[in-house]
Amino acid sequence: MRLGGVLRMPPGDAWRFLEGRRTGRIATVDGEGFPQVIPMNFACSGGSIYMHSHVRGEKLDNMARDPRAGFEADEELEFLPSYFEDPEDASQADTLYASVVAKGEASLVSDRAEKVLALNALMAKYQPEGRYRPVAAGDAVLGAVAVIRMAPRMVEGKYKIGQHLDPGRRDELARQILGRGSATSAATLRIMGYEVSGGEARRARDPSLWPDSFKS
Numbered sequence: 420m421r422l423g424g425v426l427r428m429p430p431g432d433a434w435r436f437l438e439g440r441r442t443g444r445i446a447t448v449d450g451e452g453f454p455q456v457i458p459m460n461f462a463c464s465g466g467s468i469y470m471h472s473h474v475r476g477e478k479l480d481n482m483a484r485d486p487r488a489g490f491e492a493d494e495e496l497e498f499l500p501s502y503f504e505d506p507e508d509a510s511q512a513d514t515l516y517a518s519v520v521a522k523g524e525a526s527l528v529s530d531r532a533e534k535v536l537a538l539n540a541l542m543a544k545y546q547p548e549g550r551y552r553p554v555a556a557g558d559a560v561l562g563a564v565a566v567i568r569m570a571p572r573m574v575e576g577k578y579k580i581g582q583h584l585d586p587g588r589r590d591e592l593a594r595q596i597l598g599r600g601s602a603t604s605a606a607t608l609r610i611m612g613y614e615v616s617g618g619e620a621r622r623a624r625d626p627s628l629w630p631d632s633f634k635s
Contacts, residue, residue: 425577425578425579425583426577426578426579426582426583427575427576427577428517428519428575428576428577428578432576433519433574433575433576434463434574436492436494436517436519436576437463437468437492437519437521437574437576438462438463438544440492440493440494440519441460441545442458442459442460442461442492443458443459443461443468443470443490443491443492444456444457444458444459444490444491444492445457445459445470445478445488445489445490445525445567445569446488446489446490446491447478447481447482447485447487447488447525448481448484448485448487448488449477449481450480450481450484454489455477455478455481457478459472460541460545461490461492461541462537462540462541462543462544463540464536464537464540466570466571467568467569467570467571468490468521468568468569468571469528469536469537469540469541469566469567469568469569470566470567470569471537471538471541471564471565471566471567472564472565472566472567473564473565474563474564474565478567479527479565479567482525482526482527482567483527486524486525486526487522487523487524487525488522488523488524488525488569489520489521489522490520490521490522490523490569490571491518491519491520491521492518492519493516493517493518493519494516494517494518495514495515495516496514496515496516496517496580496603496606496607496610497514497515497596497601497603497604497607498512498513498514498601499512499513499514499515499592499595499596500512500599503592503595514579515579515580515581515607515611516578516579517576517577517578517579517580518576518577518578519574519575519576519577520574520575520576521569521571521573521574521575522571522572522573523569523570523571523572523573524569524570524572525567525568525569525570526567526568526570527565527566527567527568528566528567528568531556531561532556533566533568534554534561534566535554535555535556535558535561537566537568538554538560538561538564538566539553539554542554580607580610580611580612580630581593581611586622589611589622590620590622593608593611593613593620593622594619594620596608596611596620597615597618597619597620608620609630610630611630612624612625612630
């Protein structure tokens, strides 16, 4: 509910954050002018976002009619309960997060070489252990699957990890997160720049710096 304390990601880091996410959401414009949002597996290559799809579907119809599209990926780090700030005021609840939004044009890839590149990029991302034969230009699968290219005109990332707080309040927040003991608290504290030792959270990194934990 609370707003503020959000920083833009440094140039280039928005792409690195995006590449590290498992699921993104593509938004296209339907025939009545409404946004249609669909979760997708995706891979980034050469400044484009690639997705695979069935050869028929509403999102493909939308793209053929109007190529304008949006794409979003995010990571919710930690919900901050309202009682961290006030014993009764629900409006004090907050969330630490990072997100990337892209805007541009989406289209179907027809070039077989580009389809091969995109499908192999997807395989490398989601099956990094290998144990498969890479897709080749002569494979029949190229005619049985659609590949979408999202060509962004704008890619913008934001993150909120408590970096807007003064050092004393930030340390207190780290102690509160550690004390609450959520399933994500240890990872959140690392991203915030803290190390946990002996049951205490200690500052280990300048909070104004973009966290390495997000770079892949």
